[in-house]
Amino acid sequence: MIKMKSEIVSRQTIRPCNPTPPYLKTFKLSLLDQISPGIHGNMTFFYPSNETTDDFSDKSKLLQDSISKTLSLFYPLGGRLRDAATIDCNDEGAFFVEATVNIKLSEFLNQPDFNLMDHFLPTTDPETMELSNGAMFLVQLTRFTCGGVAISLSLTHKLADVSALLTLLQSWSSVCRGLSDPVTPDLIGEKFLAPRDELSAMSASLNIEAEKFVLRRFVFSASKIAELKAKVDQEFQNVLQSHPSRVEVVLALLWKCAVATKKLKTGSFGPTALFQAVNLRKRLSPPLPETAIGNFIWPFMVIAHEEKDLELDKLVIQMRKSFNEFNNTTANMFRGEGAPLAIMGALKERGEFFRNNREVTVYKCSSWCKFPLYDTDFGWGKPLWHVSINKLVTNTIAFADTRSGDGIEALLTLDEEEMALFEQNEELLKYATLNPSIYG
DSSP states (O other): OOOOOEEEEEEEEEOOSSOOOGGGSEEEOOHHHHTSOSOEEEEEEEEOOOSTTOOHHHHHHHHHHHHHHHHHHSGGGGSEEEETTEEEOOOOOEEEEEEEESSOHHHHHHSOOGGGGGGGOGGGOHHHHHHTTTOSEEEEEEEOTTSOEEEEEEEETTTOOHHHHHHHHHHHHHHHTTOSSOOOOBOOGGGTSOOOGGGTTSOSSOOOOOOOEEEEEEEEOHHHHHHHHHHHHHHHHHHHSSOOOHHHHHHHHHHHHHHHHHHHHHSSOOOEEEEEEEEOGGGSSSOOOTTBOSOOEEEEEEEEOSGGGGSHHHHHHHHHHHHHHHHHTGGGGGSSTTHHHHHHHHHHHHHHHHHHOTTOEEEEEEEOTTOOGGGOOSSSOOOSEEEOOOOSOSSEEEEEEOTTSSSEEEEEEEEHHHHHHHTTOHHHHTTOEESOOTTO
């Protein structure tokens, strides 16, 4: 067990390098942003020490200057939330924290301990949150004793899904490297879908009951994923005339094993539902640019009513059918005059489903596979690892590519007792490795 201590060295506000013009001072969010919780998502990148720029203060200065320039492009991020659908673009700025830890980067990455992740996140420090005064974008730069660093960014969910986060990272890192034409965001806001007045009283924050759950990391190598695909490919081809994806087969296995664990704990099988988030940008007609900033995600649902529905090939086929149906029908409801009512109706329907099916165990999945997050280079090379930690809700599955690009890392949250059983599941351990070293 690593004994890690951290110390915050400095905290400061970073304002945009150019003031936001008066006509842009009020930014109206879209309906999809309005109904998103006012929580901060986080992502942490770990970089080894680098001969060319090993000076911590140089790196810090470079990051701060580039944040200031980037905020002028992403001007709502330098503002403050006025209500669930409005940002006051008042240039109060982002918040930047410098910290140190008393261990080497290699000690941490050899077997990442998620209980230690709080040391890298600005949002877990009460004093930082108080001083940041409602900042929507916070960054913490942490130095390891070897000269390696961790860069954590915490970004409000009100304005950003993972695709928007990637656009911000691409823009910010290219400014940091001195490129003259950084990626520019498409700040669509209410032009996509105007917010609804009857929702204006919705809280911009999310109250989450403290649940006792734990987070674990499972890694699936390319060869193990190929074995999984081979198990279901023939039946999948027969039904759908195509091949299953990496994400589909890994997700089906994890869901199946999670439900088996639940049955071990409770003594009986219960119906289960899986919600999978979909990036709407390219699925809309006409499509939105990938650089559209905001929440352009919506989940589709797959239900397993009986235990036989959880056979691997059946699950993967059902997932693809539900996904195809979503693309062909649901995705169209986000465009046109009827869109606001259709979205409100879908939200109501989802709420009713949960109320009427309290016995259904729900799992939620989001995937960042194929997002080039390992290309995030601030001027001292690419990261050894990146990770985003969910500290809020249980029964979640988050996917990311491994650094090689052909494997999958899965971060899972489950009830403590269930996780103890889950990580001993023989079918799971045939394909997954529990929290291996980042160095392979």
